[in-house]
Amino acid sequence: MATKQPSTATIRRDAPENSVAAIRRLTEQGYDSTTAEDLADAVGMSRSTFFRRFGSKDDVVFADHDHALAQLEHFLESTSLPPSDAVVEGTADVLRLLVRDPEAARLRFELMRLTPALRDRELVITHRYERVFANYLRTSLPAESAAWVSAAIAASLVAVHNTTLRQWLRDPHPDIVPQLCRELRQLVSAFAPWFFAPGPSEGTNRVMVAVYDTAASPEGVLSSVAAVLDAQ
Template identity: 80%
Template structure:
């Protein structure tokens, strides 16, 4: 599948590459006991450079999510994929980024489990993802779509992603992205009436599975199929 490539990453976008050592230090010393100097030392930066790059301890933990949100917004703003595929591919890209470094993902999960304030920040991140999807869907769905369709699908995409990520953290699976895409397409199929490609009528294309007697002639088979299609 060909998708639009996001613009070149900025230095800020590359911050996640430097965050693993900092997250490890936070996990080892405890979130409240770790100072900015500890984190700067862990990533090999001066204190001032650390603050320019990350901003705060919270920002270190959620650097990958900030990067993923930026990537998702760029993708949805530029993609030419049909909406049903765009939301699946965009969500899959988020998961690819978050699981690309299994150690960082595991450490982040453990740190959030032990730190209530980080779990609160995680809820804020979740709402940010939902808003990105909702903004895209608001423009992509037709005016006649049900009022609940946009928020319901946006929340569903994030919920399926988060469930898949947590399952992977407990039991890493090499095919986690294809499995996510499968589940997302099942979710999106519930919104097919509003996510059809532009210029098509939902339900206009139909698939028929025919079961016929092997002794029947080709003409009889065709006649039977034609009769069903006309029903």
């Protein structure tokens, strides 16, 4: 059995600078009304430093997601966990990062609810998560897996994560990560035929029902059964 790898939170600790002050400013003033200078002032930077650090208003809002994606990709590339465990652990680490600052998570959610342009960017972020998972699964699942399997599992992982995150935003509670892990394991079990390759003899066993004359001798029955098996 593979040794459990450290979570992405321990693999990389260079989390992005806390952008909660900038997100709060965007929420209070409105996305369109807030300038880069306003955001630079909110985080205590010069305008040029702000642009070097964040790039744009959108990048401030999604800084945690960019970091979570980088950590997830690094984890999946380096882990020796079985794929069924790796996708659970990687997804859980994304949630750990996104809820580590409850105020920033709540403000980000409120800002996206009020700003259609940010909801469009959120869809792009969702697709990026799916692509990272799908790329990993394509090279990790059994070679005979159907072409659609990686995409289907990837989309399901992201859907379960996003649903759990939204539940937490409405009703924050400390057991959110264990809850997500339980739900992800249920998901993995639904895809068990693709996560777990058959063993050496599994998938080759056959059941044969024999119908024979009760008056036949044991030797005659065995000879008939052997002939049928040899013909298979």
